[in-house]
Every structure is written in structure tokens, then in C-alpha cells.
Amino acid sequence: MELIRAERINFSYGGSPVLKDISFSVDKGRIVSLLGPNGSGKSTLIKVLLGIYRPGSGSVLFEGKPLSRIAPKELAKRIAYVPQTHRMAFAYTVLEVVLMGRTPHKPLFSRYSKEDVEIALHSLDRLSISHLRHRSYTEVSGGERQLTLIARALTQGADMLIMDEPANGLDFGNQIRLLDQIADLARDGYTFIKSTHFPDHALWIADRVVMLQNGGVIADGSPSDVMDEEAICRLYNTKISILKINGSLKTCVPRAIANGGLKKHPGELDPSSDLCPEGRNDPLDTYN
Amino acid sequence: MKSRRLFFTLLTGALILTVFGSFALGRYPISPEEIVRFLAQQFLGIGSMDFQTMDKLETVLVHIRLPRIFGAMLVGAALSISGAVLQAIFINPLVSPKLIGILAGASFGAALATVLSLSWIVVQASASAFGILGVLAAVGITRLYRGDKILLLVLGGIISSELFNSLFYLMKYLADPYSQLPTITYWFMGGFALAEARTVLVLSFPILLGIFALVLFSPYLNVLTMGEEEARSMGINAAALRMTFLVISTVISSLTIAVCGMLGWVGLVIPHMARMIVGPDNRVFLPVTAVMGAIFLLVVDNLSRLLFQVEIPLGILTALVGVPVFAFVLKNATRGWSRWS
Numbered sequence: 128m129e130l131i132r133a134e135r136i137n138f139s140y141g142g143s144p145v146l147k148d149i150s151f152s153v154d155k156g157r158i159v160s161l162l163g164p165n166g167s168g169k170s171t172l173i174k175v176l177l178g179i180y181r182p183g184s185g186s187v188l189f190e191g192k193p194l195s196r197i198a199p200k201e202l203a204k205r206i207a208y209v210p211q212t213h214r215m216a217f218a219y220t221v222l223e224v225v226l227m228g229r230t231p232h233k234p235l236f237s238r239y240s241k242e243d244v245e246i247a248l249h250s251l252d253r254l255s256i257s258h259l260r261h262r263s264y265t266e267v268s269g270g271e272r273q274l275t276l277i278a279r280a281l282t283q284g285a286d287m288l289i290m291d292e293p294a295n296g297l298d299f300g301n302q303i304r305l306l307d308q309i310a311d312l313a314r315d316g317y318t319f320i321k322s323t324h325f326p327d328h329a330l331w332i333a334d335r336v337v338m339l340q341n342g343g344v345i346a347d348g349s350p351s352d353v354m355d356e357e358a359i360c361r362l363y364n365t366k367i368s369i370l371k372i373n374g375s376l377k378t379c380v381p382r383a384i385a386n387g388g389l390k391k392h393p394g395e396l397d398p399s400s401d402l403c404p405e406g407r408n409d410p411l412d413t414y415n
Numbered sequence: 416m417k418s419r420r421l422f423f424t425l426l427t428g429a430l431i432l433t434v435f436g437s438f439a440l441g442r443y444p445i446s447p448e449e450i451v452r453f454l455a456q457q458f459l460g461i462g463s464m465d466f467q468t469m470d471k472l473e474t475v476l477v478h479i480r481l482p483r484i485f486g487a488m489l490v491g492a493a494l495s496i497s498g499a500v501l502q503a504i505f506i507n508p509l510v511s512p513k514l515i516g517i518l519a520g521a522s523f524g525a526a527l528a529t530v531l532s533l534s535w536i537v538v539q540a541s542a543s544a545f546g547i548l549g550v551l552a553a554v555g556i557t558r559l560y561r562g563d564k565i566l567l568l569v570l571g572g573i574i575s576s577e578l579f580n581s582l583f584y585l586m587k588y589l590a591d592p593y594s595q596l597p598t599i600t601y602w603f604m605g606g607f608a609l610a611e612a613r614t615v616l617v618l619s620f621p622i623l624l625g626i627f628a629l630v631l632f633s634p635y636l637n638v639l640t641m642g643e644e645e646a647r648s649m650g651i652n653a654a655a656l657r658m659t660f661l662v663i664s665t666v667i668s669s670l671t672i673a674v675c676g677m678l679g680w681v682g683l684v685i686p687h688m689a690r691m692i693v694g695p696d697n698r699v700f701l702p703v704t705a706v707m708g709a710i711f712l713l714v715v716d717n718l719s720r721l722l723f724q725v726e727i728p729l730g731i732l733t734a735l736v737g738v739p740v741f742a743f744v745l746k747n748a749t750r751g752w753s754r755w756s
Binding site: 199200206208213215219231233238239 | 645
């Protein structure tokens with residue numbers, strides 16, 4: 128079932144186009160990775176999908192209804208924003224941060240009810256971080272902070288989570304734990320759109336990959352279909368190899384490593400499959 | 416939770432004790448027993464004090480001390496909660512009603528209306544309007560430059576304050592030296608010696624209303640401190656809410672100008688102290704800040720009238736008490752502020 132659809136979105140910032148004619152749709156319960164280099168428009172696209180930025184032209188439809196026609200509080204009950212773990216000025220407790228997720232459910236002057244607290248505690252439990260509830264948000268680890276923000280999104284009642292580079296700044300173990308939780312929530316019907324800097328994260332858990340370059344979509348499809356060596360080489364303008372492990376699992380490594388290590392002299396690298404020649408980094412003509 | 420409840424009990428106890436003590440202390444000391452007897456006779460008709468004593472007690476307690484005590488608590492609460500709200504909406508630990516240009520703007524606004532011989536209500540409106548102008552000037556200056564937002568806002572506040580201080584001095588220069596100048600000079604000194612019962616009473620309505628509104632809105636303040644985009648993603652009209660908070664906190668701090676002049680430090684130090692004790696959750700933090708501000712200013716005002724033969728201007732004392740407290744608080748601010756560069 129289609130949950131959200133972007134239709135020919137254009138967005139300019141200070142006169143220069145940031146998003147160009149972007150269209151894609153996301154089905155319920157899917158994990159979609161937005162992949163692209165810095166400045167490709169991922170963060171801007173996320174803010175357009177959240178309704179924070181209004182597109183110059185085109186529209187975002189949530190369950191067939193344009194975002195601009197959905198009241199902000201109603202939208203917040205369905206779509207939640209999970210930002211990058213940020214430095215926070217005030218040392219709220221983890222529970223206080225999660226409780227903020229009840230905001231769209233509260234009339235103007237009401238306080239949090241017992242039920243609100245129960246919902247928040249349930250979300251913390253769902254992510255196995257109940258023990259952190261009285262700890263200060265500023266003192267827990269980056270991974271725990273990211274889980275707290277996901278718990279806040281669940282407390283908000285949203286079934287679609289839009290995440291901006293959630294794994295940024297997390298150590299390896301926490302990245303894996305985060306991906307684990309995302310995959311687990313997706314099995315329960317939650318839908319994810321997340322931008323990432325790690326092609327591996329898309330290869331491992333995404334159902335769909337939307338590749339962005341210079342504000343345009345250059346590839347859109349399942350990871351196994353669109354994430355080939357050439358596409359990723361073009362996207363990041365660097366040479367990589369995709370290795371298969373156990374026949375199905377894929378991982379993305381630097382070409383030089385795949386060929387025997389970075390320490391080799393560049394001249395010794397295997398020149399046989401040069402899929403990513405320099406100077407040809409405008410792939411739009413190839414894909415459109 | 417238990418320690419929090421204990422703290423609330425202590426705070427309430429401190430409030431009652433301070434108020435009671437403030438009635439008793441002074442150039443003409445009145446024993447607590449006398450106060451109780453006065454109250455009993457006045458309101459319950461029980462007691463046997465003669466008319467002369469009653470009259471004397473009424474003059475001291477009701478006509479001299481009551482407006483001053485009420486005024487000090489009102490101003491302390493208003494400046495503290497205003498500083499707390501400003502720190503939250505700008506997500507900036509270094510701002511207060513004075514540092515951000517509000518009090519300078521309000522002083523000028525009040526002086527301008529006085530020089531123009533406008534009515535009392537216009538003086539208040541002008542103070543509020545120029546208080547808002549003062550903070551908008553500071554924020555506007557911040558927008559012109561790129562860089563560390565926290566420091567830029569402080570610099571913007573300094574520039575805005577200097578601008579309005581200059582205009583304030585211009586008003587002093589232009590003021591009628593017999594009728595207007597004494598009033599204006601007194602605004603800049605800071606103190607409750609001349610606090611009029613009528614001024615305090617009339618201003619208490621908008622100030623208390625403002626404090627009440629800020630406390631009522633406090634859950635939204637939490638969401639605002641997460642930043643504009645997160646607040647909007649939770650269905651909040653962040654820009655409108657931030658403006659509402661800014662206007663209310665600016666107006667209530669601007670109105671304190673007419674009660675006691677320009678008082679620094681209260682709006683900076685008390686929010687930090689309160690945040691260190693109860694944490695940053697505005698639902699609890701805002702009312703606690705208001706009560707602590709009321710107690711603090713009442714204590715400092717008592718000191719100002721009791722320490723020496725002559726009364727010390729209150730602004731000097733709040734700075735003398737506030738500066739070391741702030742230096743200490745900054746060092747220990749990590750509980751309320753993670754890190755800020």
C-alpha cells in the first residue's frame with residue numbers, strides 16, 4: 128500500500144535549484160534509503176517530505192492527500208522526524224525528551240496525563256532503553272540518544288519515521304544495534320525513509336534505494352537492482368567494489384582494498400575493470 | 416522524586432519565612448508577636464491594642480512595608496521567569512532581560528513618554544513597546560552576521576543596550592530638571608524605596624497574568640528548545656509560539672522598570688540556579704524560577720535597607736550578590752547545560 132508519494136518536486140534555495148524534478152513513492156512497512164554525496168539534496172528532500180519546506184513546484188501526497196492540506200498536528204501523528212543526534216542545550220531526562228512526542232495529541236493548555244507517561248514508557252520499553260529513563264539525555268551515548276529520538280517518534284504515534292543520517296557519529300556496535308531496531312520496527316509495519324552516508328546500510332536493510340546526485344534522482348529501485356559498482360562509483364566519484372558474501376549478502380568496499388590493500392602502489396592496482404573512469408561524472412544522461 | 420518534593424516544601428517554607436521576616440525587619444522593628452496580634456485585631460477583631468499602636472503598626476506594615484515587599488516579589492518573579500524563557504527560546508544560556516537589550520529599550524521608552532508628558536498608562540505602553548524593540552534590535556543584529564549564534568546574540572544585546580542607553584541619556588538631557596529628571600534618574604538606579612502602592616498594585620495585574628500564561632504554555636517551551644525544525648515536525652507552529660513567548664516575557668520584564676528601575680543579574684542568575692536544582696523541564700522549572708526570584712529579590716531588598724544607615728541602591732546589591740553566584744553557577748552549569756561553545 129502506498130503511503131507517501133513525491134511528485135515532480137522542485138525546490139530552490141536562494142535562487143539556486145536544490146531539488147530537481149524528484150518523484151518517488153514509498154509503500155507501507157518499507158525501509159527506503161536516500162543515498163547521495165554531501166550537498167546532493169538529501170536533507171532538503173527530508174524537510175520537504177516532512178512539510179517543513181514547501182516545494183517550489185510539485186507536491187508531496189500522504190495517503191493521497193497533499194501535505195499542505197493536512198493540519199500540522201494531524202500530520203505529526205503520522206509522520207515523525209528523527210534528526211541526527213544533536214547537541215542539546217538543556218539536560219532533559221530521557222523520559223522528558225520522549226514525552227515531548229505527546230505534543231501533537233495535547234490540546235493547548237493541557238499537561239501530560241498518566242496515559243501519556245505510560246505511552247512514553249512503553250516506547251522506551253519497545254526500544255529496550257527503559258533503564259535510561261531518568262538519565263540525562265546529554266549524558267547518554269550517541270546510540271542511546273538516537274534510540275531515545277526513535278522512542279519519541281513512536282510516542283508521537285507516527286507510523287512513518289523520516290530519519291536524517293541516523294547512524295552519523297555512532298560507533299560500529301551502535302550502528303548495528305540501530306539498524307537492528309529499524310529492521311525490527313519495519314517488520315511491525317513502521318515505514319522508514321532515512322538518508323545515509325553508508326552504502327552498506329542500504330545494502331543490508333533497505334527495501335528501496337533512492338540515489339540523489341546534484342538534486343536529482345539518478346536511480347531508484349531495490350538495492351540488488353540499482354546498487355551496482357558503477358552506480359556507486361558515479362555517486363561518490365570514488366572506486367569501489369561490491370563483494371558478495373555467502374552468495375547473497377553484499378558489501379561495499381574500496382576498490383583498492385578489494386584488489387589487495389590500499390598500501391599497494393596505485394600502479395599495481397588491477398586495471399581490468401575500470402568502471403569508474405574520471406571525468407565522466409555526469410550520469411544523468413546515462414540514466415534519464 | 417522524593418528529593419524534589421522535599422525541595423518544594425523547603426521552597427514554600429522559605430517563601431513564607433522571608434515574607435514574614437520582611438514585615439518584621441526594618442528601621443522600626445516589629446516583633447513577630449506584634450504582627451500576629453495586629454493581624455488578629457485587624458481582621459478578626461480579637462485583641463486589646465490601643466488605637467494609637469494599631470495606627471502606627473498599620474502605617475508601617477500596610478502602607479510602607481507591604482507595597483515594597485509585594486513589589487520586590489513581583490519584580491523578582493517577573494525578571495527571573497522572563498530570563499528563563501528568553502534562555503529557552505533563544506536556546507542560549509547567556510541571555511537575560513538586561514543583557515539582551517530589553518531593559519535598556521524599556522528605560523528609554525519610559526523616559527521618552529515621560530519627557531513628552533504623556534499619561535502614566537502611555538509610559539507603561541511605551542516601556543513595553545521599546546522593550547520589544549530593544550530585543551528585536553539585538554536579534555536583528557545577530558541575523559546580519561554568520562558565526563556562533565550564542566555569542567552573536569550577546570553582542571547584539573550589547574549593541575542594542577548601548578543604543579538605547581544613549582537615547583536614554585539624551586532624554587535625561589532634554590528632561591525638565593525639576594519635574595521629569597528626578598523620575599527618570601530614579602529609573603536607572605534600581606530600587607524599591609520609592610515604590611508606590613498604586614504602581615505596584617496596577618502593574619501586578621499584567622505581570623501576574625504574564626507569569627501565569629508563561630507557566631501555562633511551558634510544555635511547548637520544552638519542544639521549542641529542541642529547535643525550530645523538530646518543533647514543527649511535532650505539529651507546533653514554532654515561529655508563532657516563539658514570538659508569543661518573546662512578547663510576554665519582554666512585556667513583563669519591561670513593566671518592572673516602572674516599579675524599581677533597571678535591575679540586572681536577577682534574570683540571569685536565578686534561572687541558572689533553579690535549573691541546577693530542578694533540571695530544565697520547563698513545566699517545573701518555570702514556576703520554581705519565579706518563586707526563587709521572588710525570594711531572592713525580597714532578601715536582597717531587605718539587605719539594602721538594613722545593612723547600613725543609608726539604603727544601598729538595589730542594583731548595586733543585586734550585582735554584588737549576582738556576580739559571584741553567576742561565576743559559581745557557570746562553573747557548575749554542566750548539569751543544566753550539556754556544553755555550549
